[in-house]
Amino acid sequence: MSAARANGVRIAAGQGFWGDWLEAPYRQVTGGPVDYLMMDYLAEVTMSILQKQKSRDSSLGYATDFVTQMQRILPTVIERGIKVTANAGGVNPRACADAVATVTKQLGFEGKLTIGVVTGDDLLGRLDGLIARGHQLKNLDTGRPLRDVRDRVLAANAYLGAAPVVEALRRGAQVVITGRVTDTGLTLAPLMHAFDWAPDAWDLIAAGTVAGHIIECGAQASGGNCLIDWEQIPDLANVGYPIVEARPDGTFDIVKHPGTGGRISVAGVTEQLVYEMGDPRDYITPDGVAEFTSIRLAQAGKNRVRVSGVRGKPATDKLKVSIAYFYGYKAVGTLVYAWPDALKKAQAADRILRQRLKDLKLRFEAIHTEFVGANATHGALALNELDPAQIPEVQLRIGVRAPDKAPVDRFTREIAPLILNGPPSVTGFAGGRPKPEEIVAYWPALIDKRMVEPSVELVEA
């Protein structure tokens, strides 16, 4: 067992998404003992942004923030022998590794860091060949074959599992940088490596997957965005990100560093377990299938939740593929209406605007109106409980979507005129005219696992 510790292996969550708290990784590696730091950077749409950056400059296409983070934490990581797993490589993990190697040398640690690079997830250059060989990559939601939007595809990545990350760790990598590896795989891989778990030890694989699911959204497991008794959660300004403290038998505790804020409770961990859940009997990952209906939780101390009983099933023979394609354009405009009759005024403005769009014969796929302060989040459920006369202000928020840019662009010029030629008591337009935005949409599909070959290389810094 590498990184053996009397109380098990400790894996700390450093980033729940690209854009998460910049202080978290540093606090995780310095705030107490940890063996691994896990950082999740990739959302579905992120890959297309990175693909665009790479097409402009072949040395880009990864999460640049990760390199800045590594610069800050490397002295601690190297001194304490902490290992890092991150899917910050985006569509160019090798370039990301080179950038980390460069800062490693700049910091004077030349020869002291081995970086593992996991690739093989990027299918963009292989799509035509795959389609020609009968892989239709049908949209999991609509059933349409990918060829319908093939000419608009901007990125295509298979979700790799823990296996190549385990291989990189076995070969001596201290930092493992991947492309599209599942969020859960970044936590499961260190456990498989540290405890020598077999890839077909399904209950253990499921346990590591559940551990990964709990910490993959960072502080959402330690008091952030937690609804139950939210006002009693202490010191969120100083929130401690979650840490998995795992044992070889697949049981583990969720904890956080001493002296940090937030709260780790059964109720809070349960909230995170049900987050983005589908069928709880089949939580499917490339590594195996976890049964969330088997999970047992217990409060094992202050800010310590014990997880046990996790059962798993064999992996499927498919991998999920995340495809990003150009969909069209959208724009959202807003205006704020004040008491009295704030809601009525906003509703009148909406009617007037829609009439004008109709008179201009603009064609949209969708026009969507919300009255922020009245129905934007809970729709009619909220409106039915309101006394409209008492609402102090309402933001009219109206959005349009179309395949072409022209109608969306024209729409953006129809908001400001309402200030002088629509209902009264209107303000809040200092932001100026909204801008049409390109929509890059997500196309989930499955592919035969044998079509995807992960690859691992090592870079010595």
Next chain:
Amino acid sequence: MKRRLLDLAHARSGDKGDTANVGLIARKPKDYPLLVKHVTAARVARHFKGMIKGPVERFELPNLHALNFLLHGALDGGGTISLKTDAQGKVFSTALLRMEIEVKR
């Protein structure tokens, strides 16, 4: 007696494409059977009438005293396509907690 779900349960929600999920968790384990009995898929579909376009699925997690609901067609296409403020279904959770159920004293 009418009880609001907010008093009996807490919740968290998220998205998968155009589907929002709501995990509904009993505040006290003893109240979980009440949720199972009253907060059916059909009842949730009625609650969200006009707000979602597709069907509602329900899954039971007795081990966590929780129910998981999938609300299909809830997010105006979801993700980047959606024009909704709540494009990722984050607050369908508390919208469900507005529901009232009839409970025997």
